[in-house]
Amino acid sequence: MPTQFSSMAMTDASTTPRTDPRPEIRHDFKSAEPRWQAEWEKRACFAVPDVPESGRPKYYVLEMFPYPSGKIHMGHVRNYTLGDVVSRYKRARGHQVMHPMGWDAFGLPAENAARERGIHPGKWTYDNIANMRAELKRMGLGLDWSREFATCDVEYYGQQQKLFLDFFKAGLVERKESWVNWDPVDGTVLANEQVIDGRGWRSGALVEKKQLSQWFFSITRYAPELLEALGTLDRWPDRVKTMQANWIGRSEGARVRFRMAEAPPAAPQEVEVFTTRPDTLFGMSFLAVAAEHPLAAAAAARDPKAAEFVAECRRMGTSEAAIEQAEKRGYDTGFRVAHPFIEGASYPVWIANFVLMEYGTGAIFGCPGHDERDFEFASKYGLEIIPVVLPPGADPASFTLGDAPYTDDGTAFNSGFLDGLNVAAAKRAAIEKLEATGQGTGVVNWRLRDWGVSRQRYWGCPIPIIHCEACGVVPVPAAQLPVELPQDVDFSRPGNPLDHHPSWKHVDCPSCGKPARRETDTFDTFVDSSWYFARFCSPRAAEPVTRAAVDGWLPVDQYIGGIEHAILHLLYSRFFTRGMRETGHLSVSEPFAGLFTQGMVTHESYKSADGRWLYPEEVEFSADANGGRIATLKGGNEPVVIGRVEAMSKSKRNTVDPGAIIERYGADTARWFILSDNPPERDMEWTEAGVAGAYRFSQRLYRLVATALPGLPPAGTSAESAMGEARKLRQATHRTIAAVTEALETFAFNVAVARIHEFANTIAEAGDTGAAKREALEAITRLASPMMPHLAEELWSLLRPGEGALVAELPWLDADPALLKAETVTLAVQVLGKLRGTIEVAVDADEATIFALAEAEENVARSLAGRSIRKRIHVPGRVVNFVV
RNA sequence: GCCCGCCUGGCGGAACGGUAGACGCAGCGGACUUAAAAUCCGCAGUCCAAAAGGGCGUGGGGGUUCGAGUCCCCCGGCGGGCACCA
Numbered sequence: 001m002p003t004q005f006s007s008m009a010m011t012d013a014s015t016t017p018r019t020d021p022r023p024e025i026r027h028d029f030k031s032a033e034p035r036w037q038a039e040w041e042k043r044a045c046f047a048v049p050d051v052p053e054s055g056r057p058k059y060y061v062l063e064m065f066p067y068p069s070g071k072i073h074m075g076h077v078r079n080y081t082l083g084d085v086v087s088r089y090k091r092a093r094g095h096q097v098m099h100p101m102g103w104d105a106f107g108l109p110a111e112n113a114a115r116e117r118g119i120h121p122g123k124w125t126y127d128n129i130a131n132m133r134a135e136l137k138r139m140g141l142g143l144d145w146s147r148e149f150a151t152c153d154v155e156y157y158g159q160q161q162k163l164f165l166d167f168f169k170a171g172l173v174e175r176k177e178s179w180v181n182w183d184p185v186d187g188t189v190l191a192n193e194q195v196i197d198g199r200g201w202r203s204g205a206l207v208e209k210k211q212l213s214q215w216f217f218s219i220t221r222y223a224p225e226l227l228e229a230l231g232t233l234d235r236w237p238d239r240v241k242t243m244q245a246n247w248i249g250r251s252e253g254a255r256v257r258f259r260m261a262e263a264p265p266a267a268p269q270e271v272e273v274f275t276t277r278p279d280t281l282f283g284m285s286f287l288a289v290a291a292e293h294p295l296a297a298a299a300a301a302r303d304p305k306a307a308e309f310v311a312e313c314r315r316m317g318t319s320e321a322a323i324e325q326a327e328k329r330g331y332d333t334g335f336r337v338a339h340p341f342i343e344g345a346s347y348p349v350w351i352a353n354f355v356l357m358e359y360g361t362g363a364i365f366g367c368p369g370h371d372e373r374d375f376e377f378a379s380k381y382g383l384e385i386i387p388v389v390l391p392p393g394a395d396p397a398s399f400t401l402g403d404a405p406y407t408d409d410g411t412a413f414n415s416g417f418l419d420g421l422n423v424a425a426a427k428r429a430a431i432e433k434l435e436a437t438g439q440g441t442g443v444v445n446w447r448l449r450d451w452g453v454s455r456q457r458y459w460g461c462p463i464p465i466i467h468c469e470a471c472g473v474v475p476v477p478a479a480q481l482p483v484e485l486p487q488d489v490d491f492s493r494p495g496n497p498l499d500h501h502p503s504w505k506h507v508d509c510p511s512c513g514k515p516a517r518r519e520t521d522t523f524d525t526f527v528d529s530s531w532y533f534a535r536f537c538s539p540r541a542a543e544p545v546t547r548a549a550v551d552g553w554l555p556v557d558q559y560i561g562g563i564e565h566a567i568l569h570l571l572y573s574r575f576f577t578r579g580m581r582e583t584g585h586l587s588v589s590e591p592f593a594g595l596f597t598q599g600m601v602t603h604e605s606y607k608s609a610d611g612r613w614l615y616p617e618e619v620e621f622s623a624d625a626n627g628g629r630i631a632t633l634k635g636g637n638e639p640v641v642i643g644r645v646e647a648m649s650k651s652k653r654n655t656v657d658p659g660a661i662i663e664r665y666g667a668d669t670a671r672w673f674i675l676s677d678n679p680p681e682r683d684m685e686w687t688e689a690g691v692a693g694a695y696r697f698s699q700r701l702y703r704l705v706a707t708a709l710p711g712l713p714p715a716g717t718s719a720e721s722a723m724g725e726a727r728k729l730r731q732a733t734h735r736t737i738a739a740v741t742e743a744l745e746t747f748a749f750n751v752a753v754a755r756i757h758e759f760a761n762t763i764a765e766a767g768d769t770g771a772a773k774r775e776a777l778e779a780i781t782r783l784a785s786p787m788m789p790h791l792a793e794e795l796w797s798l799l800r801p802g803e804g805a806l807v808a809e810l811p812w813l814d815a816d817p818a819l820l821k822a823e824t825v826t827l828a829v830q831v832l833g834k835l836r837g838t839i840e841v842a843v844d845a846d847e848a849t850i851f852a853l854a855e856a857e858e859n860v861a862r863s864l865a866g867r868s869i870r871k872r873i874h875v876p877g878r879v880v881n882f883v884v
Numbered sequence: 885g886c887c888c889g890c891c892u893g894g895c896g897g898a899a900c901g902g903u904a905g906a907c908g909c910a911g912c913g914g915a916c917u918u919a920a921a922a923u924c925c926g927c928a929g930u931c932c933a934a935a936a937g938g939g940c941g942u943g944g945g946g947g948u949u950c951g952a953g954u955c956c957c958c959c960g961g962c963g964g965g966c967a968c969c970a
Contacts, residue, residue: 064970066970067969067970069970104970107969107970108968108969108970109969109970180968181968189968190968191968191969192966192967192968192969193968193969193970194968194969195968237889239888239889240888242887242888242889243887243888243889243964243965246886246887246888247887247965247966247967249887318967318968319966319967319968320885320886320966320967321885321886321965321966323885324885324886324966325885325886326885328885354885358967372885373885448967449967451967452967452968454968455968456968457968524968525968525969525970526967526968526970529970562964562970563888563889563963563964563965564964564965564970565965565970566888566964566965567887567888567965567966567967568965568966568967569970571967599890599963599964600963600964647963676896676897676907676908677896677897677908677909678896678897679897682890682896682897683890683963684896685895685896687895687896687909687910689895689909689910690895690896690908690909692909693908693909693910694908696922696923697908699922700923703923748898750896750897750898750907750908751897751898751906751907753907753908754897754898754906754907754908755906755907756907757907757908758906758907761907764924826903827903828902828903829903830902830903830950830951832950832951833902833949833950833951833952834951835903837903838903859936859937862937870950871950872950873902873950873951875902875951877902878900878902878903879902879903879951880902881902881950881951882950883950883951
């Protein structure tokens, strides 16, 4: 083969011209990208059957589906690029990859558009979808579009209604009272985000809590399983599992019944408390109940001031953040409870704004000595603080608490029969005694609450229930499904349009035939997104899912989305999967075997001198005397203040339109930049300079191939016998294959990009190395292909003209282990952990040789002079360290 | 407030507990050009030094280790979630 000779002939690489002789060679992405997109579609490269074929492993890649807000944003570009890289890589690795797309299409913004602009929510939503679908297609994503659906398609939500009825029959659905944010002026239930500083966002009225009868999924029944199964999710980020575990919130403690010592006959004569610290019962100084507690109601009934306090608590909103951040306040009801252990002792009962009705029993006993919140509360209201846990080594006779409670382990004292026990033993002893005297029991308590799914809104999936005076709650019979949303709805009135629709809710009871009323609440949109991943497996089926399809494709092998969904969406999906398992729809328990959570896309923000937010395209930049950046308004000299780098948001106008970027630079460039900037789990900053750099690289890669092309040997020429410079290039090629593969496997896409950059530099510096060069160029094309798929097809068509194969159809490259081995290795030589030099040794050199070489190294020797070596450390392939 | 993260040059970042700053962006110098753009070559953490070399350096403080960006503790700043935004 002539390869070795040609490489020998060109040993002096520096003589090869480095300037590009044909600078006009450019990649025309505008024509190439649509052309390759059409080719992929024509060959159905990304379509898979509902039931995976046997013989090849399946791989299900899914990104969290978008809400159709109208335009895609950079967060979508990042999300779908990440998924696309994974899907293309796994396909090359021989998997049959399902990679679908759909729309999370129900929700509030469509109703807001209807109220504000008079557009029907359905039209608004489907118009948005059409627009966003076109934008996504321009990104060149390898998606199976034949599976697309929107959750607002009646074909989807009708199936969801079937699932609900199955869950209902299986006893996974309950009707319960719960509290909502009520806007008394608009007569509307408000979402938490619609409550701003305690007021309705539209009316400005003070929001009140109101109790409504609502539908709930019994997610708490699965609390133990949802917690334990986290241990099986070995491809989920630990932090997400930790957050879920904390959310589920298993805690061991006791329920303690307190007898009322002083209370009017009309009030409950007993109050039950949940505590995780029954060992501190002797340090009790008060009992506190939530404002919604029956005892609070009893107090309010006879004491106007108590009633006023309860009313105030009702104006606090329903969000936990609002409640916990509010100043801790309370009201003494005048009632008293007896102590379970101390004969004759009694304590005041307070109503407190920090006690949550939803957690435990809605009542606590206060032990200020050993609990932060109780301490704060007792200090504020002058309640007694009795220490009952002694820190290790403290003297019981002289111990005092100072200005903070003591919450760590210690020894019980001032505690009667518990004295001398540590916290854990005292807990056990206290529970034993409570159980023996019939005043309480040891229990496991969960923080997780049942999932309330009723929403008083139009643009959601109708809950398929009929309310009958005679028969009560009657599920809609399967034959009458789907319960379709009416099209003719009136948004000019506040409240739920379904409820004041003239005819929709009036139906005959399916059971007794008498006039009855439809449920006018619709589902929480989290229900829609709790099973869409299963529907994708058989999106046109006449039942919610088909067994063969879900059994074949589930679980999702790689799920990708924002960290903001770490708890609710993922937990609800995990519950729903179990519900579907219980009702015979599928057989897996966990929907997502692998999870990756991406960071946000951020951008600098800009403000004009008069404080207006400005879009990036309204601003231009120049350099000041010190090389810093100065911003001014485009087309003028008006100064612009460069603000913080923040998450892109419409309100701050720091958004960049992906459509404009793709138009200007092409999809490959947008994808390449978004992957190259930083690790995908971190927030990334979108910068104009960064995109421009990515664009330059795409052109450089094109030139690299295009200019080398005339000098390359024919396709298929073996590079096996390469020597000298050609062999070096081959080693670089195979090291890059190994490094990029490793980076893609670990989601280190920015590292993959860096390795491809390095490799491009190496190829550019290499001389005429014949078949080795062809191998290198073909390799870089294929290694870059998951990230820049259009350019890769273009380059491949240049390198292999007439073959007609697509990179999208080619297998992944394997590195040749023989070319990965190095002959020598560079070792760092340290003296006392400080680097003093490096030595180059053969990989198989023995330790004595290595130490001798290291000691002889000039700078090391100088450092060692006059000192005696006490210890020699050698970490093979890494470092030598001399301790003196 | 509670839970969970993150913090490395001017910037984004790289680095199985083992040569900190790979790679890129911005910058500077040079080549090419009538000129600019594009492209190509080179420099670059910081301080001291002519250089050789040395000191300092991964938000701050402490610890473990022959050796810490990496492990542990405390503190600070920034971000995500908190059950009706999606």
